[in-house]
Structures are given as C-alpha cells and as structure tokens.
Amino acid sequence: MLKEELKDILGSPRNFIEEELEKDVISGKVTKEIHTRFPPEPNGYLHIGHAKAICLNFGIAQKYKGKTNLRFDDTNPTTEDTEFVNAIKRDINWLGFEWHDTEYYASDYFGQLYQFAIKLIREGLAYVDDSSPDEIADMKGTPTEPGTDSPYRSRSVEENLRLFEGMKNGEYEDGSRVLRAKVDMASPNMHMRDPVIYRIKKETHHRTGDEWCIYPMYDFAHGQSDSIEEITHSLCSLEFRHHRDLYNWLIEKLEIFPSRQIEFARMNVAYMITSKRKLLRLIQEGKVAAWDDPRMSTISGMRRRGYPPAAIRTFCDKVGIAKRDNVIDMALLEACVREEMNKTAARLMVVLNPIKLVITNYPEGESEELTVINNPEDESMGSRTMPFGREIYIERDDFMIDPPRKFFRLGPGRSVRLKGAYIIHCEGYEQDGNGEITQINCTYYPDSKSGSDTSGVKAKGTLHWVKMDSAVDIQVNQYDRLFTDPTPDAHEDRDLMEFYNEESLHIIPAAKAEPAIVDAEVGVGVQFMRKGYFVKDPDSTDEQIVFNRTVTLKDTWKKLQAK
C-alpha cells in the first residue's frame, strides 16, 4: 500500500537516513505512513542546531507524504516551563513548518508510562532500588569493568509493586528510591547496566501540576512516546547511539509499536555555539542583550538579525546529513542569506558614514523627484521616488584625495554616476584645521540623468547618495561574529569568553537614510545599496528607527585593498 503510494519518490537522491527509511518501506517493515517527530525539551530556546533537526524531521515527512509530530519532552519538572513551550512553537512556525494535529507532550503519557513500568515489574524486569545515587554510580562499574548487582536487585515482584506504588503515592523522600530496569550489569554498554527509569521529584510540573511525584527518565519516556504516537522513524543525534540498545530492548519487552531510532551527526557552525548553558552565560555576563540578541545562534536571534527562514531552510538542506563530525563554514550560511535576500529585498539608499557633497552648478533651492527601481532582480517590486538636490550625502569611503588607479569612485578630477541620478565631476574639496575633509564640491552633467542619458560621459563607478535636507537619521547596528575563534568552546585549556569578539557590535547612531526608509517593516529585510542587507529592529520607535545589519554584501574592493 505505502510502497505503491511512494513509488515515484523511492529511489530519488537521498541521504543515508532516507536510504534506511526507503529500505524499511520496500522490505515491508514499515507499512503505515512515514511519521517523524521533533521532540524539544521546553527548558530553553531553540537554536541553529534545532533548526537543522526541524528541517530534517519535517522535511523527510514532507518528502514521503507523511507527518511530523511536535512533542515536548517534558519529563523533568525542575527545569521546564510553559514560557519555553510558546517560544518553541513560534520558532517552528516562523521557520515555515506546521506539525501534525495539536502538539503532544510526554507528560500526557505519564499514566501510560506508569502502567508500562508496572508491566516491567510484573515480568521481573524492573526493581525498586533503595541505594543512594553515589552507591548506584559505584555499582555501575566503568566502561572497562563490569558493574555489580545492587543488593535490591532480587526483590520480589510483590515487594517491587508495593514499593513502586509507595513511590507514586509520595511515601518516600526525593532521591530515596528509584525504579530500575533489570537488564545486564555486565553489558559493555553502560546504558544497559540497569538504567534508572523512574525517580521521585516532589515538584510542580508545568502541565500536570502536583498530580505526580515520580517522573520517568528520558530512556523510559522518549522511546515510549515514540511508540504511543506510532512514530516510524525517530531521528536523533549521534550521542544517543548507546541509548538505542535500551530503546529497542524496551520496545521488545513492553511489546509496543516498533519505532526505529536513527542517529545523525549534529551540526556545528564555525564561530557559533549552541550549548544552552553557554548561551545563557553570554546573557548573564552582559556580552549580549538577551536570547534574541542578533548575534545569538538562537532562532529568535537569527530572526532579529534578519535571516530569512527560507535561507535557514536552504542552509540546512545544503549542509546535508551524515555521521561524521563537522564544522560548517559560516560563509555557507551567509551565502544562503544573500541568495535569498538578493531575490526578495527592496533596495534603499542609506549613507552609513556621511560626508557632505555640494553640486555647485545645481540651482540653489531647487529639487526634483527621481524614480528609482526597487529591486533589479524582481521587476514586480516596482519603483519609488527619491528627492535630489544641490546638497547630498555620500559615503566618506567613496572619496579619496589621492586615489589609486583602480579606485572607481570619487577623487579630484574624477567622475562617477550617482545611482538613479546624474553623473558628477569632482572639482575640489574642503578641509578643516585637522585635515579632515568637510565637504566635496562637484559639478553635474544635466543631460546625464539616469534613464535618459545623452551626455556621452563615461563613469566607471556608481555611488549611493541621500539628499541632505530630506535625510532621515536612523541608528544602525552592525553585527559581526560573536567569537574570534571558529570553535570557541572546544579548547579544554581556554575559557570560552577569551574568544569573545569585542567588536561584535558596532553602533552607528545617525546614518542618513532616504525618506522611503519610514515605510520599512520589522522583519522584512531590505538592502542598503552597496552596503549590505538590513532589517528593522522591533525596538524601533517613530522617533528612533533602528536597523540591524543582517549580512554585508560581498566586497571585492575591500579584498583588493587588503592586498
């Protein structure tokens, strides 16, 4: 049935997970529709690594016409909170995915999980252990030495049943007893040495309140939730490889739906960190403003930075899926962002570091409205008008007193095109006592107007500009990588913060923007011509417009200069 439905898809280019999945379909091992899940723990914000897992799980389900559940793995009331549930849901939706049905919670299965535990006890496959955490750890042995049996390992089924019920009824203190699966204390796999599957925690859960005072451990919740939801393929990162033996053991002993766990290598991106604890440290030590600081690797941070969701999806797709350690070049992420924004971002002119330019032969007091195209890559985005007049701002970097041959911009005696306006010729400049250039003087060719140029004058360079008296002052936040080292948390002998990039944020208090800037919307990326892609920050007000730099444009001149 399923095989028939998928016959057009099977055999198309695929990663190793899709390959395994297709084998399962073709062999008849999986007969229902493909069902994946994304299982975040609601104890923090989602980051770029989660984005990859989301794209993988939802992407595979889409490809094979299946479904993806969103399931909150909320089995530890100590750290979890509804605040995170809402943030996670918003981030997934923003990335462009919709989960099947309503969202699920592992905590919805506490009753069923309890019954699973009873079944295990009844079959002599689980026991209540009164040992202390330290004692249990000692008896585990080491990876090279087998463990030893707990003195409580041979308790009778009846006693175990009674004690476990007592645990549930709150008769014992936190940490005084646990329920352990009886597997194999000599297994080379540490996770099979009678893992703890239930512990006592007299704490209020974000959803079940005080209904329970025992909570299942990951190994007795995750896989079982997969089975309950009939997840066909449970995709997780490599470090869960050792849990798979237990995952399968429990499916067999509990006789539940045989979900299949497949592990892949988690993604590392150069100059980014994804550890929740370390991300939190950045906030606590004041290195960044919050979880959604545009420098953060969080999804909310990337949103505020202006990364389009489509670019993040493309990125995750291009990174691929495999099992080896990897460090992805940030340039790939930025290439995806530029590719997307080049197609979609409206162009605006903003002078970041302004210098006054006077067009001496342009009549004083006069002005005109010039029509400028919004996006050369997309005609349907139309055009706008820009005021032009005698006094304008240009970029300080676009003028040199004694420019080299290859400098295609302005200098004494040189000509350039003002984008969408006229060609101007530099006649001179003025300096103050410190040698600082205060003004550039030019003449313009009235017959060189953009679109109807009959001047015959050639200009190699084109500059962006803004008319002085109609310029809008905006704050521009220029962001750079957060760290100076590609793997800042991989140095055993060095602290992460030693690699903090002190220049990761540079604020320009008053850049000069063309009037159309006031129409920009939060979350809709624009291109500041010749400068980069930017997005309006949600903290903007009518009095103070703030833009965040998403990514610069590629700059081959800068490269040339460096040589």
Added chain:
RNA sequence: UGACCCAUGGUGUAAUGGUAACACUACGGUUUUUGGUACCGUCAUUCUAGGUUCGAGUCCUAGUGGGUCAACCA
C-alpha cells in the same frame, strides 16, 4: 586501554564494485547605472599498510587519527 561510531579538495555533502561530482570558500576572467547579481575558468592520485577482485573511495584485516559512553539531565 573496553564497547560503539566516524575518516573523500580549505569547508560540507555525493559517487550504492566500473576510474572522483555538486555547493560554499579562495583565486583568475566576462558582463554590469550596486566593486552586488549573473556567467565562465582554476584548485583531490579518497588517512596508512596489506588483502579480495579483471577492476576498490566503496568489500575484508590491521594500524593511525577523531568522536561518543560510567546524570535520580534530555
């Protein structure tokens, strides 16, 4: 000094026993009213050593290197 996983250009991923492909980066070049975009070109004897085979990046063995595992976290 155990078990398990991994090893292909600078980076990431492909090649499913038949002579290394794609993307990003870098470097050259063409086009350009964004030094952007687009387009063209250049950059690898697949960790090492044996073996199987007419043929090995792919299969086998050993070695080397890297990673994971001993939370009442997930």
